[in-house]
Amino acid sequence: MSTLLSRWREVLVGVLLGAVTYGVARAFPASWQLGIEGALVAWIGAIYVGFGLASGTRPALIEATGGVVMLVLAVFGASSAPWLLTAALVLHAGWDLAHHEGRISRAVPRWYPSFCAAADLVLAGLFGATRATP
Numbered sequence: 692m693s694t695l696l697s698r699w700r701e702v703l704v705g706v707l708l709g710a711v712t713y714g715v716a717r718a719f720p721a722s723w724q725l726g727i728e729g730a731l732v733a734w735i736g737a738i739y740v741g742f743g744l745a746s747g748t749r750p751a752l753i754e755a756t757g758g759v760v761m762l763v764l765a766v767f768g769a770s771s772a773p774w775l776l777t778a779a780l781v782l783h784a785g786w787d788l789a790h791h792e793g794r795i796s797r798a799v800p801r802w803y804p805s806f807c808a809a810a811d812l813v814l815a816g817l818f819g820a821t822r823a824t825p
Contacts, residue, residue, distance in 0.1 A: 698805040705809025712810070713817040725776075728818055729769025732779045735811065736761020739786070739799075746798035753795055757786055773822055780815035784808040 716727045736758045743754025761779055768775030787808035790799045 698802065701802045701806040702809040705806040706813050709810035709813030710817070713814055725769050725773055728776050729765045731814070732768065732776050733762050733765035735783055736765070742796055742798045746796045777815045777819035780811045784811040787811065
């Protein structure tokens with residue numbers, strides 16, 4: 692945990708980017724919100740597929756599997772169960788932290804897991820709270 696705390700800059704940038712991304716998404720018509728959030732979840736998952744392909748090793752399969760899980764959650768979340776989008780973002784934050792210090796793949800930059808986990812959690816909180824209010 693102390694290593695994560697030493698990455699406060701990455702966390703701060705992730706929090707800010709998550710808030711800005713949410714603000715941009717909310718600028719679109721309300722009828723688009725679920726589709727935008729679903730696309731965002733799919734895109735976030737696809738990033739790790741790219742990291743896996745960049746590694747050129749066994750972790751590529753692990754990364755691809757994680758990306759496919761995010762895509763499936765994005766499709767079902769956007770089409771019928773919006774709570775899955777929030778769950779996917781929280782799960783992805785855990786996926787990010789599993790990559791901390793190169794545990795799964797050395798292709799993931801050292802700064803990325805803490806940055807992305809922070810952005811994921813901010814987005815999950817903001818999108819989830821927006822859906823929870825009438």
